[in-house]
Amino acid sequence: MTQAREGAFLWVDHEGNPVSCVEKVQILRENDAELRQxxxxxxxxxxxxxxxxxxxxxxxxxxxxxxxxxxxxRSGGEPS
Structure with missing residues (x-):
């Protein structure tokens, strides 16, 4: 995840492309809000x-x- 603008984030995949699935982005935003709190x-x-x-x-x-x-x-996984 990279900070796109203040208060908003752009989640990227293993290749650096933005995650564009609406449902995935919604879950990521909800997780972000819960973790911050x-x-x-x-x-x-x-x-x-x-x-x-x-x-x-x-x-x-x-x-x-x-x-x-x-x-x-696992195959396809990126090391942390």
Missing amino acids: ALQDAFEDGVLMGVAPQAMLQTFQAMLSDLKNPLQG
Whole structure:
């Protein structure tokens, strides 16, 4: 996914082409909104409980780094 303009994203496939299926884009947008809200809530909880904001951000970055590509190792899959 790349940022196309402020507040909107362009999801691309393995070849760099935009994902154009309306249903897929809708699901991606819904997932984006849900994740943003969950991250914001977790961030605020941590900060309000005394965790340094930078420490919360580092924790989130570590979580992202630990994500596994479900297609890795399968034919047609891209390594993460």
